[in-house]
Amino acid sequence: MRILAFLFAIFLLASVDSNGQQYIEPVAGYRADVNSRGVAQFNTGIQYTFKKNSRYEMMVRVQKNWPLKHFSSDSSFSVNPLLPVYAPAYKTKEVKSWDFSFDQRFILNPAGKNHHFSVLLRLGFVSEKIDVSYKYDKSNYTVLNPEETRSKFSLYIGTGFEYMKLIKDNWAFIQLTLDTPPLGKVVSPSSSFMAPLALNVGYSFKIKKMKHGR
Amino acid sequence: MAGKSFLVPIFCCLLLLSGCEKNETKYIADNQTNGLAVFSNTGNNIMTCFINGSPWRTDNRIVGGWGPGSTDLSIFKQYDSSFHYSLVFAWPGNLVNDSADIYLIELHLFVPANFSQTSFDSLQGKRITIDSTTGFFSIANYSLTGNGTIYFNRASYDSAASKSGNAGEFSGLFEANIPGYTITQARFDNDLPKGSIQF
Numbered sequence: 356m357r358i359l360a361f362l363f364a365i366f367l368l369a370s371v372d373s374n375g376q377q378y379i380e381p382v383a384g385y386r387a388d389v390n391s392r393g394v395a396q397f398n399t400g401i402q403y404t405f406k407k408n409s410r411y412e413m414m415v416r417v418q419k420n421w422p423l424k425h426f427s428s429d430s431s432f433s434v435n436p437l438l439p440v441y442a443p444a445y446k447t448k449e450v451k452s453w454d455f456s457f458d459q460r461f462i463l464n465p466a467g468k469n470h471h472f473s474v475l476l477r478l479g480f481v482s483e484k485i486d487v488s489y490k491y492d493k494s495n496y497t498v499l500n501p502e503e504t505r506s507k508f509s510l511y512i513g514t515g516f517e518y519m520k521l522i523k524d525n526w527a528f529i530q531l532t533l534d535t536p537p538l539g540k541v542v543s544p545s546s547s548f549m550a551p552l553a554l555n556v557g558y559s560f561k562i563k564k565m566k567h568g569r
Numbered sequence: 570m571a572g573k574s575f576l577v578p579i580f581c582c583l584l585l586l587s588g589c590e591k592n593e594t595k596y597i598a599d600n601q602t603n604g605l606a607v608f609s610n611t612g613n614n615i616m617t618c619f620i621n622g623s624p625w626r627t628d629n630r631i632v633g634g635w636g637p638g639s640t641d642l643s644i645f646k647q648y649d650s651s652f653h654y655s656l657v658f659a660w661p662g663n664l665v666n667d668s669a670d671i672y673l674i675e676l677h678l679f680v681p682a683n684f685s686q687t688s689f690d691s692l693q694g695k696r697i698t699i700d701s702t703t704g705f706f707s708i709a710n711y712s713l714t715g716n717g718t719i720y721f722n723r724a725s726y727d728s729a730a731s732k733s734g735n736a737g738e739f740s741g742l743f744e745a746n747i748p749g750y751t752i753t754q755a756r757f758d759n760d761l762p763k764g765s766i767q768f
Contacts, residue, residue, distance in 0.1 A: 432608075434718040434742050440696050493601070497608045497742055497756060499722065503600055546597075 376406040377562045380528075384555030386420060390536065390547050393427065394450055396420040398553065402458065409465040414458040416479070420551075422449035422486075429489070431496035444491035444498045450549050452483040460517065469521045475530065477513035481537050482506075483548055507548055509537035519559070526559040590634035593760070594641060596626075604665060608756035610723050610740040614641050616660045618743075618755030620671060627662035627757075642739070642759045646684065646768040649677070655704060656680045660757070673709035674752070676719060676743070686766050689737070692724035699745070706745035706752070717745030717752070726766050737761035 380402045388394040400418030407413060428443040456479025463472045484506035489498055515532030532555065536548035595613040599605045604624030605617040614630040627641040643659040655677040664670050676699065680688070697703055698718050705714040719741060726737030739759045745752040 432720055432722060432742060434696065434720050434744050436696065436698050436718055440694075440720060489601075497754065498601075500609050500611065501599070501601070501607055503597075503607075 378404040378406070378526075378559045379562055380404055380414070380557050380559045382416075382418070382530075382555050382557035384530075384553050386549075386551035386553040388450070388549040389533070389552050390550045393425045394448060394549060395423045395425070396450055396452070396549075396551070397423065398555070402557075404460070404559065410462050412460040412462070414460060416454075416456050416458055416477075418454050418456075420450070420452040420454070422451050424449055429498055429501065431491050431498045433492075433496045435495050438492075438495055442491065442496055444489045444496065444501075446502065447488050447490075448502070449486045450483065451486070452481055452549070454479050454481040454511070456480070456511075456513075471517075471519040471526075473517040473519065475513075475515035475517055475532060477511075477515070477532070477534065479511060479513075480508065481511045481534075482508045483537055485548065503546065505546055505548075507537045507539065509539050511535045511537055515553075525561065528557050528559065530555045530557070590636070590638070591632050592629050593632055594627075594629040602754060605754060605756065606758075608740075608742065609758045610738065611758065612735070612738065612760040613758045614760060616641065616662070616674075616755065616757035616759075618674075619753045620664065620750055622753075623667070624665040625662060625671065625674075625752075626665055627660045642757070644739075644761070644766055646680070653677075653679045653704075654682050654684065656684060659709070671708050671710065671750075675707045675709045676704065677707065678704040678719075685768060686726055686728050689724055689726045689766060692721040694721065696720040706743075706747055708747055708750055713747045713750065715745055715747030715750075717743055719743035726761055728763070728766070730763060735760040736763040736765070 382400045382402060384398050386396045386398055398418055398420040400416055402414045402416035404412050404414045425448045427446050429446055431442050431444040432440055456477045459476045461474045463474065485504065487502045487504050489501065491498065511534050513532055513534030515530050517528055517530035519526045519528040532553045534551050536550045541547050594615050596615055597607045597613065599607040606613065606615050615627055617624065617626045628639045630641045631638045641660065645657050647655055647657055649655055658676045660674045661672060663672055696718065699706060700716045706717045707714045721741045723738040723740045728736060730736040739761055741757055743755045
């Protein structure tokens with residue numbers, strides 16, 4: 356599967372017209388996990404965009420996702436008759452990840468001179484590590500259904516919607532995207548990974564000044 | 570006769586399918602305690618513990634197939650030689666690193682004579698100190714008994730459950746002291762199939 360994705364990416368890159376308009380686009384945003392309430396990240400990335408025609412652009416994107424600590428509690432129980440049966444186990448969770456993807460931008464209204472709406476399709480690799488730590492009386496209590504620290508490197512796919520507006524000579528954009536977790540078998544709910552819903556903003560700088568831009 | 574030859578491969582396929590075994594035990598390692606499964610109540614069908622510091626686990630629950638299968642837990646009621654009615658929980662298994670030693674851990678919980686299937690739910694949420702008045706833990710193959718404490722996180726059984734699969738849940742924790750053997754950090758999590766409680 357990974358080899359197929361890699362070959363697909365090579366195919367896309369090979370189809371790039373080096374004489375076409377190219378852009379470099381820094382992107383930053385906030386991502387929340389639709390699988391797990393409260394888990395979120397800040398993300399920063401950069402994408403290199405190749406314009407194929409007025410309706411279609413291809414992008415290569417690298418992104419680092421910075422963890423925001425999420426605090427919650429799980430249940431823990433004791434068999435020690437001198438202690439309460441139940442006590443909360445305080446949980447801290449951080450999701451660290453980076454991803455590398457080949458994105459496609461389908462422009463819905465190419466005739467628009469000052470603004471565009473686009474649909475995004477993404478295919479890439481993500482490396483994700485979920486760090487989970489508990490604070491509780493470990494000598495007397497046992498956590499019920501504990502969440503484990505885990506990591507995974509795999510393929511993911513995603514989609515999104517984007518609005519671009521011309522500001523001076525360049526384009527600013529805002530996008531809402533939804534990605535799958537890294538693809539693969541999920542053994543239990545506590546072993547699931549992040550499915551990020553992201554709100555990003557970015558700015559598109561022309562690298563090659565062509566007569567006909569967006 | 571030739572017209573019925575298509576029945577042969579169908580019969581063979583059915584015969585092969587009927588031989589499929591299914592392992593209904595899920596072992597999810599607990600990273601906090603090396604050698605044990607996590608404490609869960611999601612129907613992983615396993616009990617793990619330390620016996621004198623060595624990890625011990627129940628046999629896998631194997632269903633289907635042509636063999637007799639295997640179980641991770643039996644629950645039954647008995648009237649014992651000390652004139653008590655006991656609810657007996659029997660966990661067959663082995664030390665993880667030594668298959669030829671302790672192969673059955675039991676809890677005998679004294680119950681009233683009229684304790685029935687419908688009384689089983691009353692255990693849920695209870696923590697019970699097991700001593701000579703309430704019952705005993707045993708390592709059955711050595712006929713050794715001792716005291717301890719057990720906490721029932723879930724204990725439910727509905728014999729009238731309409732679904733053909735599970736009729737109940739059973740999970741919790743226990744610790745026990747049996748002469749020569751200390752059982753610590755025991756955690757169990759079992760689905761109870763329909764018909765698994767017969768009292």
